[in-house]
Amino acid sequence: MPQSPAQPSHQDYFDRQDDDDKLKEECGIFGAIGVKDAANFVALGLHALQHRGQEAGGIVSHDAEEGFNSARRFGYVRDNFTSQSLMKTLPGSLSIGHVRYSTAGKKGAVIRDVQPFFGEFSMGGAAVAHNGNLTNAEHLRKELIERGAIFQSSSDSECIIHLMARSMGRSIPDRMKEALRQVEGAFSIVAMTRSKLIGVRDALGIRPLVMGKLGEGTVLASETCALDIIGAEFIREIEPGEMVVITEDGIESYRPFEPTTPRPCIFEYVYFSRPDSIIGGKSVYEVRREIGRQLALENPIEADMVCPVPDSGTPAAIGYSQESGIPFEMGIVRNQYVGRTFIEPTEQIRNMGVRLKLNVNKSLMKGKRVILIDDSIVRGTTSRKIKDMVLEAGAKEVHFRVASPPTIWPDFYGVDMPTQEELLAAKMTEEEMRDYLGVASLKFVSIDGLYRAVGEEMGRNPAAPAYHDAVFTGDYPIAPKDMMAKGFKMKAAE
Numbered sequence: 001m002p003q004s005p006a007q008p009s010h011q012d013y014f015d016r017q018d019d020d021d022k023l024k025e026e027c028g029i030f031g032a033i034g035v036k037d038a039a040n041f042v043a044l045g046l047h048a049l050q051h052r053g054q055e056a057g058g059i060v061s062h063d064a065e066e067g068f069n070s071a072r073r074f075g076y077v078r079d080n081f082t083s084q085s086l087m088k089t090l091p092g093s094l095s096i097g098h099v100r101y102s103t104a105g106k107k108g109a110v111i112r113d114v115q116p117f118f119g120e121f122s123m124g125g126a127a128v129a130h131n132g133n134l135t136n137a138e139h140l141r142k143e144l145i146e147r148g149a150i151f152q153s154s155s156d157s158e159c160i161i162h163l164m165a166r167s168m169g170r171s172i173p174d175r176m177k178e179a180l181r182q183v184e185g186a187f188s189i190v191a192m193t194r195s196k197l198i199g200v201r202d203a204l205g206i207r208p209l210v211m212g213k214l215g216e217g218t219v220l221a222s223e224t225c226a227l228d229i230i231g232a233e234f235i236r237e238i239e240p241g242e243m244v245v246i247t248e249d250g251i252e253s254y255r256p257f258e259p260t261t262p263r264p265c266i267f268e269y270v271y272f273s274r275p276d277s278i279i280g281g282k283s284v285y286e287v288r289r290e291i292g293r294q295l296a297l298e299n300p301i302e303a304d305m306v307c308p309v310p311d312s313g314t315p316a317a318i319g320y321s322q323e324s325g326i327p328f329e330m331g332i333v334r335n336q337y338v339g340r341t342f343i344e345p346t347e348q349i350r351n352m353g354v355r356l357k358l359n360v361n362k363s364l365m366k367g368k369r370v371i372l373i374d375d376s377i378v379r380g381t382t383s384r385k386i387k388d389m390v391l392e393a394g395a396k397e398v399h400f401r402v403a404s405p406p407t408i409w410p411d412f413y414g415v416d417m418p419t420q421e422e423l424l425a426a427k428m429t430e431e432e433m434r435d436y437l438g439v440a441s442l443k444f445v446s447i448d449g450l451y452r453a454v455g456e457e458m459g460r461n462p463a464a465p466a467y468h469d470a471v472f473t474g475d476y477p478i479a480p481k482d483m484m485a486k487g488f489k490m491k492a493a494e
Contacts, residue, residue, distance in 0.1 A: 026207065026272070026414035027115075027131040028052035030226055031096040031190035033197035034217030034248045039090035041214065042097040043081035045226040050077055051274055052131070052222060053099035056114040057081065060127040062194055063092030068125050072114040093217070093248075094197060096190045098129035101416060113153045119161040126164070126172045126193050130157035131222055132186035132207045132414035138482040140183065159183065173198060173245050177256040180243075184478055186265075186413035188238070190220050197246040203257040204477055205240025205264045206413050206468050208279055218246050223277040234278070240264070263477045265413070266467035269454055270404045271312055271375045272415075282454065285315050290453040291403045291445055292319025292373065299443035300324060301371060301399050305364065307331035309374040309386060316403035317373035326371065331364045332386070354385045366394035376404045377433070378417065380424040384437050400437060402444040405472040406430070409491070412480035413468065420488075447472055 028049030032038040039061040046057055058072035059081065069090050073080035077099065081087065098115040116129040134140070137156030140163070145151065149162045163179030164172070172193045180187070186206035191198040199220040201209045212219045212232035219232050227234055238244060240262035243254040265272070268279050275285035295316065306328050308317035321328035335357055370390055377383050377400075387398050406425030411417055420426050424433055434442040447469065448459030456466055460473075470476045474491030484490070 026052060026133070026416075027101060027129075028099040028222045028226070029097070029129045029131045029188060029190045029209075029220070030222070031129075031192065031197050031199065031220040032214065032217060033094045033192075033219075033246055035093055035214055035219075037087075037091070038093050038095035038217070039097075040087055041219065041230050042095045043077060043087065044230050045219070045221055046081070046097045046099050047077040048226040048229040048274075049099055049222055052272065053101040055100050056111075057097065057099045058114045058116055058129075059090055059095060059097040060116045060118060060192065061090040061092040061095035062125075062192065066091055068118065068127065068194075070116070070118060070127070072111055074111070074114075094192055094195070096127055096129050096192045096197070098131075110154070113155050115155070115157060117153070117155075117158055117161050119165060121165060121172060121175070123170075123172060124194050126161075126176075126191060128157065128160055128164075128176075128189060128191045130160065131188045131209075132202065133412060134159060134183045134187065135185035135412050135478055135480045135482055136183065137185070138485075160189070172196070173243070173254070176200070177243065177254065180256060184481065186478070188222065195247055198243065199238050199246070200243045200256075201238045201240055203241040203260050203262075204468065205262040206477075207265065208268060208273070209238040211235045211238060211244065216248075218251065220244075220246075223273055223279070225274045225277045228276070237280070261464065263465065263468045266450065266454065266469045267404075267411075267415070267471065270450070275315055280454075287454055288315035288375075288403065289319035289322075291450060292316030292321075293323040294319075294449035294453050295373075295401050295403055295443070295445045296320040296323035298446055298449050299401060301401075301441060301443075303369040303371045303397070303399060305329040305331060305368055306371045306373060307364075307390075309372055309383075310334040310358070312375040313373045313403065316375065320371065320373055320401060329361075329364050331361050331370065331390070333359050333361060335359065354382055355389070358386065358389070360389045360393040362393040365390060367396050368394075369397040369399070370395045371399045371401055372439075373401050373403060375402070376407055377402055377424060377437075378407055379422055380433065380437060387437055387439055397440040400434075400439045400442045402442075405444050405447045405450060406433075407471050409471050409474045409476075410483075410488075411471050412476070412483055413478070415471075417471075 030042050030045035032041045056074045060070040062068050116127040118127045134156040140159045144162045164175040167175035167178040169175035187202045188207040188209040189200040212227040214232040241257045245252045269287045273284045277284050306317050306321040306326050308314040408426045410420050451460040
């Protein structure tokens with residue numbers, strides 16, 4: 001498969017500029033079939049999904065005359081896949097793409113880890129892009145290597161290609177079905193052959209995947225916002241445990257996994273998805289606003305203004321303001337143009353931390369009792385810095401309200417996050433966290449309040465939770481076998 005030259009590695013793409021303690025989004029995937037210059041639409045779709053991965057991106061396309069072609073680049077889609085000269089190397093009416101934030105494998109500038117991955121099989125080539133994380137990948141990798149497999153990357157996703165290569169299935173979709181029955185964990189996948197676009201979602205539906213219509217063509221995407229950017233019509237979600245095989249003649253649906261009760265990731269509503277996306281038939285923006293309303297009902301406080309930590313805290317802050325009657329103010333402004341470091345990231349610049357990204361509107365803060373609304377607290381380091389900035393601007397009091405329950409447990413299903421020892425809520429009580437942050441009060445929305453915000457009026461049913469919420473509850477729907485082999489201990493059954 002011809003491949004355009006990879007860019008040299010550049011650490012600036014990976015410099016986070018401060019010790020940002022947000023959970024890092026997993027990955028974003030997009031595919032298109034039956035549309036002219038499909039790679040151009042894939043690039044636009046990936047641009048809309050950039051929030052799900054800023055480290056690197058890749059696109060594979062297929063053309064009847066030129067065969068498979070690919071391009072993989074470090075950095076943002078806008079900096080790479082807007083070049084006409086590059087996009088001309090990706091012809092054809094069938095294409096898939098991936099934006100990456102490394103959740104498995106080594107972090108940093110390793111071009112061979114950038115998806116989609118490609119394999120040549122007896123019945124032709126296939127490319128695969130994966131959003132999620134395989135919880136038995138290390139076991140599979142060891143077994144495959146012992147059987148002669150030669151891995152090109154450190155990504156867990158490459159296991160899928162090797163399992164397909166060893167399958168005796170008579171078609172690539174059949175081989176994929178057999179391969180995926182051997183993996184555990186969370187996965188939404190887009191894949192392509194010379195004539196087919198394939199979409200798969202794991203049996204629990206932990207990671208999202210949607211289907212849209214673009215003229216006579218069909219597209220697959222992690223979120224509906226990626227359909228909107230290209231003017232595609234939303235058709236439906238790929239259902240948990242479903243595989244769709246799409247050709248220019250139609251769509252076939254298969255159920256390769258044992259049926260089970262779905263548990264999609266609730267953190268898609270809290271933080272990962274864009275607010276203009278629709279997940280599970282619900283507006284992400286409206287859910288976040290409702291979380292803020294629940295937060296105000298559960299944890300009222302007298303104050304002069306409600307201020308979001310931009311941008312992810314904004315919808316919840318609006319909901320809190322509407323419910324409490326306390327005015328909403330944009331007291332903190334984000335510098336939208338800070339992506340990667342614009343000058344060499346010396347230690348002095350690193351120490352400026354969040355000030356490179358956020359600035360406090362001093363005229364609003366002086367003498368005010370301020371409620372800061374954020375979507376989560378992970379390590380707490382950034383929250384402390386923001387609180388300091390608000391007090392330095394003259395605020396009288398700072399109250400923190402968090403639009404998710406305390407993050408106590410790590411996620412193993414496609415989210416890059418600190419170890420449990422680094423999670424503030426795993427080692428401190430709420431009162432200790434309040435003292436550590438140095439705020440007048442600290443409150444989180446309850447797990448039942450979060451469930452009510454997503455439409456579960458009775459709150460969370462411990463016997464049969466509707467969502468994957470392990471970061472809050474320790475209730476893992478899939479045992480993280482690789483991590484357990486390294487000593488991780490799951491929460492004891494109550």
